[in-house]
Amino acid sequence: MQATATQSDPIISFRHVNKIYSNGTVGLKDINFDIPRGQFLVVVGLSGAGKSTLLRTINRMHEISSGEVLVDNESVSDYKGKALRQLRRKIGMIFQNFNLVKRSTVEKNVLSGLVGYYPTWKCVLGLFSADDRKRAFQALKRVSLTNKLFTRADELSGGQQQRVAIARALMQEPKIILADEPIASLDPRTTKAVMDTLQRLNREDGITVIVNLHSVELAQQYADRIVGLRAGELVYDEDIADVTTAALDRVYQTDSEA
Amino acid sequence: MSYPEMPQRPWRQRYHVQAIAWVVGLIILLVLSSWATGANFGMFLANIDQFTVLLVQMSHPAWDYLSVIIQPLYETIQMAILGTTIGAAFAVPFSVLAAHNLVSNKYLRGLIRLVLDLVRTLPDLLLAAIFVAVFGIGSTAGVVTLAIFSFGMVSKLFYEVIETIDMGPLEAMKSVGASKVTIIWYAVLPQILNQFVSYFLYTLEINVRASTVLGYLGAGGIGVYLQRSLDQFNYSATAVIILATLVVVMVIDGISNHLRRVLL
Numbered sequence: 001m002q003a004t005a006t007q008s009d010p011i012i013s014f015r016h017v018n019k020i021y022s023n024g025t026v027g028l029k030d031i032n033f034d035i036p037r038g039q040f041l042v043v044v045g046l047s048g049a050g051k052s053t054l055l056r057t058i059n060r061m062h063e064i065s066s067g068e069v070l071v072d073n074e075s076v077s078d079y080k081g082k083a084l085r086q087l088r089r090k091i092g093m094i095f096q097n098f099n100l101v102k103r104s105t106v107e108k109n110v111l112s113g114l115v116g117y118y119p120t121w122k123c124v125l126g127l128f129s130a131d132d133r134k135r136a137f138q139a140l141k142r143v144s145l146t147n148k149l150f151t152r153a154d155e156l157s158g159g160q161q162q163r164v165a166i167a168r169a170l171m172q173e174p175k176i177i178l179a180d181e182p183i184a185s186l187d188p189r190t191t192k193a194v195m196d197t198l199q200r201l202n203r204e205d206g207i208t209v210i211v212n213l214h215s216v217e218l219a220q221q222y223a224d225r226i227v228g229l230r231a232g233e234l235v236y237d238e239d240i241a242d243v244t245t246a247a248l249d250r251v252y253q254t255d256s257e258a
Numbered sequence: 259m260s261y262p263e264m265p266q267r268p269w270r271q272r273y274h275v276q277a278i279a280w281v282v283g284l285i286i287l288l289v290l291s292s293w294a295t296g297a298n299f300g301m302f303l304a305n306i307d308q309f310t311v312l313l314v315q316m317s318h319p320a321w322d323y324l325s326v327i328i329q330p331l332y333e334t335i336q337m338a339i340l341g342t343t344i345g346a347a348f349a350v351p352f353s354v355l356a357a358h359n360l361v362s363n364k365y366l367r368g369l370i371r372l373v374l375d376l377v378r379t380l381p382d383l384l385l386a387a388i389f390v391a392v393f394g395i396g397s398t399a400g401v402v403t404l405a406i407f408s409f410g411m412v413s414k415l416f417y418e419v420i421e422t423i424d425m426g427p428l429e430a431m432k433s434v435g436a437s438k439v440t441i442i443w444y445a446v447l448p449q450i451l452n453q454f455v456s457y458f459l460y461t462l463e464i465n466v467r468a469s470t471v472l473g474y475l476g477a478g479g480i481g482v483y484l485q486r487s488l489d490q491f492n493y494s495a496t497a498v499i500i501l502a503t504l505v506v507v508m509v510i511d512g513i514s515n516h517l518r519r520v521l522l
Binding site: 059061084085086087088089091092093095097098099100101102103104108112113114115116120123124165168169172 | 434439440443445449
């Protein structure tokens with residue numbers, strides 16, 4: 001495996017991060033941990049434990065109430081307008097429901113990953129350079145879907161749609177990929193295809209990958225490190241070598257059982 | 259076989275109390291409002307023979323009148339297309355600003371909706387009267403009237419469509435660092451385009467019918483001839499005008515159906 005940076009140079013850091021929703025619900029409670037460059041991190045926990053919220057604080061799709069999130073050693077809290085869009089364009093995001101524009105072609109969906117790099121008027125007119133169109137084709141090649149370039153997104157199966165979504169993220173040339181339950185609506189075989197693709201991007205391109213998962217087995221299979229959330233608190237954090245199934249199961253205990 | 263553990267529906271649900279209450283309530287409201295407004299069903303039945311007399315006269319359309327009305331009918335269609343297009347074009351930005359899932363500033367949204375409500379409140383006949391006074395008798399007044407009337411109607415239809423879209427693609431576009439305009443262009447527009455087209459054609463159809471009435475006020479088109487034939491009690495000519503308009507409406511309806519299938 002290629003050399004990754006040392007622990008002392010984290011790509012993402014959480015410092016006393018709290019999130020309290022306006023209705024008083026606690027989303028995240030004093031989260032503290034670092035994510036080293038190039039890590040494949042899996043976040044596990046029950047639904048509602050705060051996994052999605054945690055992921056979305058990194059690219060500011062969700063705001064935090066207090067504390068600090070650092071990306072590349074810079075606090076993201078004060079980013080506004082253009083700076084915020086520039087932060088987001090280097091972080092790819094994959095969703096449970098794929099979030100493709102279903103009526104548009106696969107090519108347009110993949111190219112839409114680039115809009116952070118183009119001025120608005122060029123996006124509106126669809127003026128992408130010939131090089132970038134070639135890159136869109138290559139991105140599809142990496143997820144093995146080149147024959148679907150001009151197919152409408154809603155004609156693809158779920159697994160294919162998720163791979164288009166990954167190709168879209170690839171266009172951003174991201175340093176980080178955030179995947180929020182990427183396989184929750186897929187069958188076991190396509191699950192493997194999608195997880196393998198994420199693993200390849202992690203290993204071959206050195207992209208830091210953070211995945212929210214329900215499945216403990218999948219987490220153990222793909223992760224370099226597993227963290228567990230329960231009711232917004234970080235209750236588990238181990239490198240994969242030290243992960244035991246018994247300890248992991250405790251993440252899934254409800255408060256009444258704990 | 260009975261299952262004692264099966265949950266029982268409460269009697270209110272079992273006897274559809276709510277639905278029955280609604281129906282009874284509506285009937286009472288209907289009776290009360292006919293009583294309050296003095297609408298008399300007996301009078302309607304007593305004078306129905308007048309209506310049949312009219313129908314009999316109309317059932318002999320004077321087909322040679324067709325050559326007279328072809329030109330004004332053509333003008334009516336042009337007015338309707340122009341008015342609807344202008345109105346719908348202005349409606350697009352307004353409907354985006356009025357949609358609660360795109361604009362989180364509720365004061366801006368409220369202001370836009372107030373403007374739209376105001377435009378919809380103005381009756382098209384009033385608008386036509388005003389613009390005939392401003393632009394003089396002719397189709398310009400008709401086009402402007404139809405444009406404003408379509409603007410009010412289409413804006414509301416459009417923003418209601420926008421409010422039903424899937425927000426997922428918007429989240430994805432936001433996450434790649436897209437600007438607001440780009441988000442709307444890439445994630446909103448493709449989702450609403452076919453419904454926009456179908457509402458546009460629906461409005462066009464309404465405008466063809468509306469412009470027949472606007473002709474009464476001198477706003478151009480076929481309405482002038484409709485008024486003339488009615489004033490002369492020439493109901494066989496009226497019938498031709500109505501049938502010709504029906505054909506136009508049916509053609510638009512056909513185009514609309516076809517486009518919806520193609521664009522879906």
